[in-house]
Amino acid sequence: MPGPQRLLSSLCLLLLAIALVLGAGWQAGRFARDGLMATLHGRLEVYGQSLDAMLGRFDHLPATAALDPTLVRLAQSHDPALVAPVNDYLRTVSRRTGAAVLYLIGTDGTTLAASNWDQPNSYVGINFGYRPYFQQAMEGRDGHFYGTGTLTGIPGYFIAAPVRAPLADGGRIVGTVVVKVLLDAMETVWRDAGDLVLLTDRHGIAFLSSLPDWKLRTTRELDALALDELADTRQYGRDSYPPLPFTMPHRLGTPVQTVDGRYLLYGRALERDGWSLLVLQDAAPVRRAQSLAAAAMALLLALALAGGLAWRQRFRRLQERERSRAALEQARLDLERKVVERTADLSTANAKLEREVEQRRHTEQELRAAQNELVQAAKLAALGQMAAGVTHELNQPLTALRGLAENCRALLDRGREEDVRDNLAFMADLVDRMAKITSQLRGFSRRSDGPPEPVPLARAVRDALALVERRLADQGIAVDLGLPSGGLVVGFEPVRLQQVLVNLLRNAADALRDRPNPRIRVTGHVNMDKTISLSVTDNGPGIGFEVMPRLFEPFFTTKPAGEGLGLGLAISQAIAREYGAQLSAGSGPEGGACFTLTFPPLTERSPTGEEKNHAPA
Template identity: 45%
Template sequence: MLLALAGCLLLAGISYRFLLDARLDAERLTNSHRLDFYTSSLESALAKHEPLPVILGLERTLGEFLGAPQDGRLREAANRYLETVQRQTGIAAAYLINPAGDTLASSNWATPQSFVGQNYAFRPYFSAALNGDTGRFYGVGVTTGEPGYFIAAPLRKAGATIGVVAVKVSLNAIESAMTQSGERLLLADRYGVVFLAARPEWRYRTLAPLAAPVAAELRSTRQYADHSLAPLSPSRVLEILGQAITVRLALPNEGIQEYVAQSRPAGRLGWQLLMLSDMQATRRAAAGEAAAIGFAAAFAAALAVYLRLQRRRRAERLAAEIELEARIAERTSELLLANTTLEQKVGELKQAEDILRETRNDAVQAGKLAVLGQMAAGITHELNQPLAALTTLSDNAVKLLARGESGEVNENLAQISELASRMGRIVGELKSFARKTPAALQAVSVAAAIEQALFLVESVRHDRRLRIELQLPPTDLKVRADPVRLEQVLVNLLRNGLDAMAEGVGDKRLIVSCHSSGKQVVIDISDFGPGIPAEILPHLFEPFYTTKPAGEGLGLGLAISRAIVEGCGGEISAHNTAEGGACFSVRLPAA
């Protein structure tokens, strides 16, 4: 058995090496094709703008301006010409430099980051163009701080170079394409400085520590501004032109890992386009396949051993069957006894389930009766206000009839009809509350609801000679609520506030205010009564909890109000004010 296991492990090891080499070869071939594609796309994008400085130099205005740099008319013509070219070609900038390196005209002449007046004599592209060649350079702009690819060409007159025309091309689109590809792509210059990468954190890192002369040159040309240029690989220079090797890199956010690195030369400045493939992923895939082969071999070996053991067990089973039949009779009697016991326990379990079901039904019914009792007691409490209003209106109607004022009588009768309908709606809403059905939520005007509630308590306020002060915002606020239920809550709170000040002698004033608070609207009703005792506050909204004398309240008003407010997705609370009275706050979702 151990020999078979060792053979399987050896097979898995050999398979792993073969599969890893095959996967690496396939990956190298695929990456080689992708590198060819990306390199071709990059060089095509760069070549598209290559002739632009030469074409710009053909414009006579630029040559004339170099000969007369103090001419304001030529300066404006040159600036506007370059601005037009920049806008139509989509390049980052186009500018004209005199032989001293000073920028005389630029497409961004009208912006705060204008190149006009800047000296670029230290830039290599300027030196190359001034010597009659095409200057090419990639670096971070010293004026704008934005990186770009610079192309410069000499502007000649009578065979002599009188200035330099330069354009700056943004490679952001190329870097964005590298990011969207989902692959680990890096574009490095001839010194190994990464200036474009699929991930921003890889940018301005080096493939190896920079030599002192190289670092000095980069500082003198200010090619990468103040970036630190920390190395990705601290131990070796990657000389991988066209080949695929395995390297260990410390990529930001990925740690030190092993990669298969391939590169292609790109552009005319000795750039390298690198593609990195995760070596660990390739190893895991090869290991998985090798493990599968090993397991398959192990399974085959195990199957052979299993078949051999099966023959041995078949003989043992034949002997065991004789013994088994002898025990069957004994076991049968034991099973019959156990079956009888089990049937007895099943019967007891069914009896217990019946008792539990009956108890649960009784509890549900008791809960329904409790809720119905609570709502029945609340009907009288909640209809007191509209009934009082009906009494007042009907008395006024009799007096008005006696005086022959039929117009006022009709108005009172209309209000009586509206109150009767409202009482019907209140009863319907209380029935709906008893059934725990959701309210018919809609956009409700807070001002209108307060106005209707004040109307219902007007007779009580008048009889007790109390004053109600409204502090409403100039803009009408709306909430998501049921209009009748909201009026019911407001009437209850207003009535409670009036009751609290009935026996007082001080400021008999009830303040109703409203304001917006984020996505909620807050309605505050404050009185100047004696306030709420501290021991009562925690129980204020419990059903049947009341501080009023016997016969004056059932303790259901605030409980019903809380249920209505919570059904609208809001909340209700109470606290004592600094003046000694009580304040009830209703928070509802704004509509």
């Protein structure tokens, strides 16, 4: 069976080649790893000794400073006269020893004196009773704590020692002396050496690091108890601690450990405060040595097999090329078919979209026409309700005209031509008055859906009042005008603005029916955002809370049956929105209703198309 024998031989050769390649890589990696082991061990010892030496300089400084008699008296008596000498003493000691800050804390946790007493971030008067180092010192022990300064935001290592009263006074603890040491110099040394070095606390938080991005990140997940402790002591001044970009081993102290296949780690626990010093080395040299050795072995094996596989590889390449050509041709045909199908779908969708757009345009035209008809109907209804007042206004001048005409005939018979001329002039004035009344009604009744134009607000109010003047007079309603003397100009269609104002005035008159001392006030002003507001306020019963949500609904009315269709406010709001204005309702200062028209700032376009603000006249 030559076939199975050939397969078995090939499998054995393959397994042998794999073993040789892996063995060469493993051996090369072991040699490289052993070389790095000695280097990491030496660096760890040097960095650990440097840290111990640096902090050892300050371990006994607080206890030594606490022996100063003046400082002890200040801690006992809190005498303000002793603060300045103690401040000078602490500053002198701080400068000579190189400490960042040296300060004295009273038994209540408040700082009594400090070496930085004259600095903007002075510790004097600040309470540090929540810090663990203060609590440890008040228990009679040396306090140690690393954290971020809550006042300055600068991290440092705090060493504290208790201040005791003289034995004659019982030797009790009367305060705490604290020294703050900055460890930034250690990070600078590590960074200049080009090493990845971390110093972690007992929670696993890296509070010193040669790599700034790794600072205040944790080597393990923090439990709720640790987070509460960090929050209570305000150790680092933050609420969350993201994890480091590698997973730490459970135990330290083994010679060299590989972390996530990316780093070689050498670390050991320090005797100080549960700290751990970690030195990491990129594992790339080990991986590179393994890769080079494995590649070299693989290259040798490949050269041995290259001669036998060359012809077979060439044959397979030709086959692959032919299959690729066939696959590309098939893909081209499939793509052309999909393009044709997609083009047909897009054409169908485009035609459907055009039909929908045309239907929507037609619907909008019908809706606008219906709205215009509804507006015109409301205007004609309002004209019908004003007919009685207009008839009364016309009857008076007509009666006067008849009497004057009879008087002119008698005067002519007597030859008093001068008196006839006076009567004719008065008759002309009466005719002008009648023409003014009918022209206002004719203008109010005509259809108007033109573009907006500058309209003086005072003139629009005056024309609207003229249309309802008779009704206001019949009800004895007083009208107060509060429009600025300079005048306000808004962008609106004049007749439609007049219709809105008439509706508001008529509604106000309806609300004042049978009310004592009825009054309507029309006011206008310019708002801070350049909009213009016009308010129509009455002293009637006001708008009920239950009515307000439905006030602008079509066919909703609170008037008795037969006195209104409930369209006036709905149409007025629709007209206002059509010209960019807003109609709102509320309560007036006297408890009545207040309807406010808010107009947008008036703009006009120059012949070049540039917009210009139109200030109030």
